[in-house]
Amino acid sequence: xxxxxxxxxxxxxxxxxxxxxxxxxxxxxxxxxxxxxxxxxxxxxxxxxxxxxxxxxxxxxxxxxxxxxxxxxxxxxxxxxxxxxxxxxxxxxxxxxxxxxxxxxxxxxxxxxxxxxxxxxxxxxxxxxxxxxxxxxxxxxxxxxxxxxxxxxxxxxxxxxxxxxxxxxxxxxxxxxxxxxxxxxxxxxxxxxxxxxxxxxxxxxxxxxxxxxxxxxxxxxxxxxxxxxxxxxxxxxxxxxxxxxxxxxxxxxxxxxxxxxxxxxxxxxxxxxxxxxxxxxxxxxxxxxxxxxxxxxxxxxxxxxxxxxxxxxxxxxxxxxxxxxxxxxxxxxxxxxxxxxxxxxxxxxxxxxxxxxxxxxxxxxxxxxxxxxxxxxxxxxxxx
Numbered sequence: 356x357x358x359x360x361x362x363x364x365x366x367x368x369x370x371x372x373x374x375x376x377x378x379x380x381x382x383x384x385x386x387x388x389x390x391x392x393x394x395x396x397x398x399x400x401x402x403x404x405x406x407x408x409x410x411x412x413x414x415x416x417x418x419x420x421x422x423x424x425x426x427x428x429x430x431x432x433x434x435x436x437x438x439x440x441x442x443x444x445x446x447x448x449x450x451x452x453x454x455x456x457x458x459x460x461x462x463x464x465x466x467x468x469x470x471x472x473x474x475x476x477x478x479x480x481x482x483x484x485x486x487x488x489x490x491x492x493x494x495x496x497x498x499x500x501x502x503x504x505x506x507x508x509x510x511x512x513x514x515x516x517x518x519x520x521x522x523x524x525x526x527x528x529x530x531x532x533x534x535x536x537x538x539x540x541x542x543x544x545x546x547x548x549x550x551x552x553x554x555x556x557x558x559x560x561x562x563x564x565x566x567x568x569x570x571x572x573x574x575x576x577x578x579x580x581x582x583x584x585x586x587x588x589x590x591x592x593x594x595x596x597x598x599x600x601x602x603x604x605x606x607x608x609x610x611x612x613x614x615x616x617x618x619x620x621x622x623x624x625x626x627x628x629x630x631x632x633x634x635x636x637x638x639x640x641x642x643x644x645x646x647x648x649x650x651x652x653x654x655x656x657x658x659x660x661x662x663x664x665x666x667x668x669x670x671x672x673x674x675x676x677x678x679x680x681x682x683x684x685x686x687x688x689x690x691x692x693x694x695x696x697x698x699x700x701x702x703x704x705x706x707x708x709x710x711x712x713x714x715x716x717x718x719x720x721x722x723x724x725x726x727x728x729x730x731x732x733x734x735x736x737x738x739x
Contacts, residue, residue, distance in 0.1 A: 359415075360415055360419065361415070363416075364413075364415045364416055364419055367412065367416045367419055367420075368416075368419035368420075368422075368423060371397075371419060371420050371423040371424075372423045372426075372427070374395060374397075375423060375424065375427040375429060376427070378391060378395075379427050379428060379429045382429070382430055385430050385431070385432075385433040385511075386433060386464075386467070386511070388429070388430055388433075388464075389432070389433055389434045389464030389465075389467070390463065390464040390465065391464070392434075392464055393408070393462055393463040393464030393465070394463070394464075396408075396409065396410045397420065398434060398438050398461065398462050398463075398464060399411070399438060399442065399458070399461070399462045400412040400416070400417050400420055401417050401438075401439065401443070402442055402443065402446060402458075403443070403446050404446060407454065407455075407458035407459050407461075407462050408458075408459045408462035408463055409458075409462040418597050418644075421597055421601075422597060422601050425599075425601035425602050426601055433467050433508060433511055434461065434464055434467055434468075436467075436468045436469060436470055436507065436508065436512075437461040437466065437467060437468035437514075438461055438462075440468075440470065440516075440587055441457070441461070441468050441516055441587070442457075442458055442461055443587075444516075444533075444574065444583060444586060444587040445457060445458065445574065446458075447586055448574055448575040448579075448583050448586065449574055449575075450571075452571065453535075453571075453572070453574065457514075457535070466513045466514060467508065467511055467512045467513050467514075468512055468513070468514050468515065468516065469506050469507060469508050469509040469511075469512035469514075469515045469538070469559075469561075470506065470507065470515070470516060471486075471503040471506060471515045471516060471517035471518060471519075471536070471561060472484075472503070472518050472584070473503060473504050473505045473506075474486060474501065474502060474503055474504060475502060475504055481518070481584065482527040482528040482531075482581070483527075484518055484519065484520055484531060485501060485520065486499065486500070486501025486502065486503065486517065486518070486519045486520065486563065487499070487500050487501055487519060487520050487521075487523065488517075488519035488520065488521045488532060488534055488568065489521075489523075490521070490570065494570075495569060495570050495571075496567045496568065496569060496570065497519075497521070497534055497567070497568045497569075497570065497573070498565045498566070498567065499517060499519055499534065499536060499563045499565070499566045499567075499568055500563055500564060500565060500566075501519065501562075501563050502560065502561070502562050502563070503515075503517070503560070503561045503563075504549075504558075504560050504561075505549070505558045505559075505713065506546075506558065506559045506560070506561045507557055507558055507559075508557060508559075509538070509546045509559040509561050510546050510548060510556075510559055512538050513537070513538055513539070514535060514536065514537055514538060515535075515536045515538055515561070516533060516534070516535055516536070516574070516587075517533070517534050517535075517536050517563070517568070518531055518532075518533055518580050518584050519531065519532060519534055519580070520532075521577050521578065521580075522578060525578075528581035529578070529581070530578055531578070531580030531581050531584070532573060532575075532576075532577050532578060532579065532580040533573070533574040533575060533579075533580045533583045533584060533587075534568040534572060534573055534574070535568060535569075535572035535573075535574065536563075536566055536567075536568045536572070537567075537568075540566050540567065542564070543563065543564050543565050543566040543567070544561065544562070544563055544564075544566050545561070545562040545564070546559050546560070546561050546562075547559060547560045547561075547562070551705075551706070551709075552705050552708075553697060553702055553705045553706050554696075554697065596643045596659060596663070597640065597643055597644070599663070600636065600639060600640050600643065600663075603636055603663070603666075603667060603670070604636060606670060606674070606699075606703055607629075607632055607633065607636060607670060609674075609699060609700075610629070610632075610670065610673055610674045610677060610700070611629055613674070613677050613678055613700065614629060614677040617677055617678060617679055617681075619676070619677035619678075619679070620677075625673075625676070625677060628669075628673055629673070632666065632669070632670055632673070635662075635666050636666070638662075639659070639662050639663055639666065642658070642659065642662065643659060646659070654723065654724045654727060654728035657715070657720040657721075657723045657724050657728075658720075658724065660714060660715060660720050661717060661720050661721070661724075663710075664710040664711045664714075664717065665710075665711060665717070667707045667710050668707045668708065668710050668711055670703065670707065671703045671704040671705075671706070671707035671708070672704065674699075674700040674703050674704055675700055675701065675704045678700055682700055682701065682704075722734060
């Protein structure tokens with residue numbers, strides 16, 4: 356793919372940078388920030404259609420916006436799941452009524468979403484979903500019962516798209532359906548934060564006990580959940596990968612500065628690792644640009660995930676190595692009466708331990724590449 360920025364793209368980038376510089380300092384909280392973005396039309400640039408309160412932009416302009424956003428030190432997006440996962444899925448599989456109901460509030464930053472996919476017994480093996488959805492005797496609702504886990508931002512979300520089994524006699528990928536479920540159902544939905552070793556709790560367990568989902572909020576038809584879910588996962592990686600790499604570059608810069616300050620950069624082995632990380636990050640960027648428009652490449656997303664997950668995990672290890680003994684202690688003003696807070700290097704090291712697991716483990720990505728790209732025999736089921 357020939358990928359380059361035009362003069363029009365450069366003007367768009369300058370507009371985005373100026374707007375962010377003017378507004379980022381005024382951020383009060385993440386929900387109000389979503390509304391600020393929505394009021395200025397910055398939500399939904401990548402949607403294939405306009406007319407829902409959003410404006411659209413070409414691929415290169417989407418990259419420019421994502422990169423400028425990452426550089427601006429703006430807060431992490433609470434609306435990412437609705438904007439970049441659910442919205443493209445509704446545009447591809449939803450009814451016109453569903454689009455008109457859900458896309459404008461996402462574009463305005465008024466409704467936040469979470470994803471109800473993984474379960475305690477169905478993480479990377481998503482076809483093992485056991486959460487059940489039963490329609491009320493041809494009535495207007497499905498009743499949902501089950502548990503989801505690792506549900507990002509469920510404690511903030513207004514809605515959840517839930518993969519559930521609507522055919523109790525089915526197994527594996529058959530008999531699944533995708534339902535849009537309102538989270539404000541006291542007594543029927545319980546959200547429990549999962550405390551991570553970083554001390555934060557962006558992830559949650561969600562328990563459904565007869566939660567209601569309207570029949571009109573079934574996406575793609577009953578029993579078509581696997582097809583819709585796989586389509587949705589295809590939107591999970593794309594332009595945002597390039598913005599992620601801007602953040603990676605900033606983290607690498609901090610590690611380099613720490614290595615110079617502590618003298619660790621005098622070690623030729625450390626210098627080699629720093630240069631290798633820089634070269635691999637540049638390679639990841641060009642690979643991402645090359646494959647950005649190659650939606651038909653079944654292995655591109657898996658290759659990208661393998662590349663960045665391992666790279667980021669090794670960067671976390673290097674971040675604490677160059678700090679030496681100081682990496683193992685808290686801030687100098689820490690006391691028993693003050694909550695322990697991780698510094699940037701410690702946060703990077705601990706959080707990156709999960710990079711090779713979430714979003715599809717390294718083993719899953721290698722299996723996808725082996726079977727779907729290289730055409731190797733499928734791995735026998737049930738073999739340990």
